[in-house]
Amino acid sequence: MTTVVMPQLGESVMEGTVVRWIAKPGQKVERDEPLVEIATDKANTEIPSPTTGVLVEQLAKEGSVVTVGGPLARLDEAASASATSAPKAGATPTASRPAQAASSSSAPAPAVDANGVRATPVGRNVAQEHGLDLSKVPGSGAGGRVTKADVTSFLERGATSSQQSEMQPPLSTFPWQKAPTAPPPPYSQPPVAPPYSQPPPPSFGPGYPVPGPIHMTLRAYKPPRYTPKEGDQVVPFDHRRRIIAEHMVYSKATSPHVPCTAEVDMTNLARLRGEWKRAKETGGKAPSFLVGLCRATVQALGEFPRLNAVVQDESLILRKEVNLGIAVETEKGLLVPVIRKANELSVLGLARAIDDLAARGRTGKVTADELSGGSFTVSNPGLKGNLFGAAIINQPQVGILRMGEIVKRAVVRERDGEDAIVIRPMMYLTLSYDHRVIDGVTGNGFLHRVRELIEEAKFEL
Numbered sequence: 001m002t003t004v005v006m007p008q009l010g011e012s013v014m015e016g017t018v019v020r021w022i023a024k025p026g027q028k029v030e031r032d033e034p035l036v037e038i039a040t041d042k043a044n045t046e047i048p049s050p051t052t053g054v055l056v057e058q059l060a061k062e063g064s065v066v067t068v069g070g071p072l073a074r075l076d077e078a079a080s081a082s083a084t085s086a087p088k089a090g091a092t093p094t095a096s097r098p099a100q101a102a103s104s105s106s107a108p109a110p111a112v113d114a115n116g117v118r119a120t121p122v123g124r125n126v127a128q129e130h131g132l133d134l135s136k137v138p139g140s141g142a143g144g145r146v147t148k149a150d151v152t153s154f155l156e157r158g159a160t161s162s163q164q165s166e167m168q169p170p171l172s173t174f175p176w177q178k179a180p181t182a183p184p185p186p187y188s189q190p191p192v193a194p195p196y197s198q199p200p201p202p203s204f205g206p207g208y209p210v211p212g213p214i215h216m217t218l219r220a221y222k223p224p225r226y227t228p229k230e231g232d233q234v235v236p237f238d239h240r241r242r243i244i245a246e247h248m249v250y251s252k253a254t255s256p257h258v259p260c261t262a263e264v265d266m267t268n269l270a271r272l273r274g275e276w277k278r279a280k281e282t283g284g285k286a287p288s289f290l291v292g293l294c295r296a297t298v299q300a301l302g303e304f305p306r307l308n309a310v311v312q313d314e315s316l317i318l319r320k321e322v323n324l325g326i327a328v329e330t331e332k333g334l335l336v337p338v339i340r341k342a343n344e345l346s347v348l349g350l351a352r353a354i355d356d357l358a359a360r361g362r363t364g365k366v367t368a369d370e371l372s373g374g375s376f377t378v379s380n381p382g383l384k385g386n387l388f389g390a391a392i393i394n395q396p397q398v399g400i401l402r403m404g405e406i407v408k409r410a411v412v413r414e415r416d417g418e419d420a421i422v423i424r425p426m427m428y429l430t431l432s433y434d435h436r437v438i439d440g441v442t443g444n445g446f447l448h449r450v451r452e453l454i455e456e457a458k459f460e461l
Contacts, residue, residue, distance in 0.1 A: 002051055002075040003059075004035065006066045009368040013040045015067045015120055017149075017239065022046065023055045029075070036060075036072060039239045043335070043368050053077040065120050065147045118145035126151045126246070152242065240333040251395045255434040259390035262447050266406055266425040268457035276347075281461050287351035289406065290326075290380050293429075294350050296453035297378055297401060298322050298343050304446040306438060308375045310396040316437045325374035325394060326354055328361040329381070335361045336394055338374040347461050379403065388428035398437055401450070404428035429454075 006016055016038040023029050023036070034046040035055070053075035060066050060073070117134045119127070123146050127134050130151075137154045139146035228234055237245065269292045277286035301308040301322050309318045324342035328335045337357035342350065360366045377400040379391045388404040406427045413422050429451065433443040 001056070002053065002077065003071050004047070004050060004073045004075060006038070006068050006070045006072055007047065008068050009038065009040050009045055013068070013368055013372075015065050015070075015122060016040045016045075017065050018060045018062050018072070019044060019239065020062055021058055023049070025055055025058060028052075028054050038066075040368055043366060043371050044239070044364065045368060047072070049075065051075060051077055054079040063149065065122070065141060065149070067120070120145060120147050123148040123151050130155060238332065244333055247395065248392050251392050254395060255393050255398075256436060257390065257393060257432050258435045258438075258440070258443065259430055259432050260440075260444055260447055261388055261428050261430045262451045264427045264429050264451050265411070265455050266427050267455075269454055270425055272457045272459065276461060279461060281348060287347055288354075289427075290378070290403065291347060291351045291354060292454060292457070292459065293380075293401070293403060293450075294324060294326070294339075294342065294354070294378055295347050295459050296450050297376065298324060298345075298350075299453055300446055300449040301376055302343060303449060304442060306442055307399045307433070307446050309398050309437070310375065311398060311434065311437060312396065316398075319375040321375070323373050323375045325377035325397075326357060327377060327379040327381075327391075328358050330362045330364075332364075335366065335371060336374065336377060337361050337366050337370050338372065340373070347459050376400070388430050390430050390432045393432055393434055398434040399443070399446075400432050401447075402430045402432070404430065 009016060017040075019037040019039045021036050022034045029035060029049040029052070031050070031052045032048040035049045036047050038045050038047055055073055056076045056079065057074045059071045066072060118139065118141075119134050120141065124134065126132075126148055127137070127146075132151065132155065134146055134151075137146050137150050140150055141147045266289065269289065273286040273289070273292070276282050277284060305318050306316070308322055309316050311317075321341050322343040324339045325336040326339065328337060337360075339345070339350065339353045339357065342353075345353065357366060357370065374394060374397060376397055377391075377394045379400060379402045381389070381402070382405075384405065386403075386405045387407075389402055391400045391402040393400050404427050406425050408423050409426045410421050411424050411426065412419050413424075414420070415422075429447070431443060431447040431450075433446075
């Protein structure tokens with residue numbers, strides 16, 4: 001008998017959610033045949049069978065969260081599919097109880113906080129981000145533990161006013177600021193505002209009202225609930241959309257985004273692509289403008305290492321390797337596969353890596369490890385109707401570049417000492433950077449250097 005456990009699906013992945021069982025109880029599966037589909041915060045992955053045998057028992061139900069090393073199923077290598085698919089008539093379920101007890105006892109126990117609340121790590125993190133007291137959330141996991149789905153479901157239903165008063169204040173997004181350890185006591189009157197440091201308002205004499213500050217108390221805003229009407233279509237968030245939403249909100253709440261935009265003349269790069277197309281190494285297929293931008297980005301990151309970094313606690317870690325993330329749109333949502341050691345790749349190497357990751361990302365064959373560990377990201381949302389825009393930083397990185405549409409425009413250039421109006425293919429390129437660790441001089445200098453490299457277009461295949 002073989003127990004199938006949750007594998008390590010990535011360096012930062014500690015648990016996974018069972019999306020669906022591909023194999024059914026009593027079904028014979030071959031070695032490396034897909035057994036179950038697991039969703040992590042990076043991607044969905046099909047777990048193959050480690051051996052040939054019959055699926056005797058599914059130890060984790062669909063929708064349950066299993067930590068790395070936790071049991072998923074039991075396989076019997078000696079049994080046949082026909083024998084296990086139809087149990088004997090006189091058999092009682094009591095015989096399987098010891099095995100079930102043994103499997104449950106072998107599962108790693110979820111973390112327990114000071115209040116005795118059992119919760120999964122991801123569920124606890126989501127609760128902390130929203131300032132939610134986990135003791136108020138009913139748990140549906142093994143042993144009553146609170147899962148991520150329990151927390152998000154509780155937040156979606158919305159807390160009542162009494163529950164809101166019991167919610168803890170959210171953790172500070174700045175490491176050096178400590179959040180309060182307990183919520184403030186309820187009060188019936190607004191607190192007295194602190195004295196203002198401004199000079200007192202001018203007096204207009206007796207009988208005239210004296211203007212003064214308006215006392216306001218800030219509360220958590222909740223938009224009004226909308227009741228769907230006939231003809232409306234309700235599309236629930238799937239797992240990936242929920243993860244994307246959580247990451248985007250977390251990034252905007254954590255990093256003060258500063259966007260800056262440069263206008264880039266793409267003339268020389270367009271001419272260079274024509275040369276690439278005629279080169280025998282490319283086989284008539286020239287690397288795209290995106291590849292040229294990635295090559296310029298990698299070179300500029302070497303000159304501005306502060307942009308090739310991640311924030312961790314109260315430190316900025318400057319990465320030695322440039323692991324370049326490329327945003328890819330798929331039918332199920334956005335993915336950001338990572339090109340490892342992009343600074344060691346040529347233009348052709350970057351082109352092949354981008355094509356490979358984009359193709360596998362759209363077919364769902366990219367792995368969790370290929371979606372993690374990035375140090376900087378480039379986004380190309382499309383060539384039509386996208387003049388410019390500021391992308392959201394992929395945490396814990398500190399910057400992201402976003403391409404705009406390439407359009408022909410009239411620009412002024414100097415020719416023979418005289419200004420002349422010429423038609424050039426132009427593109428707006430926008431950098432979003434984290435102002436906690438990147439100042440304006442550094443951010444603007446990096447963007448200007450990327451622009452210079454693209455306009456010079458001296459890249460070699």
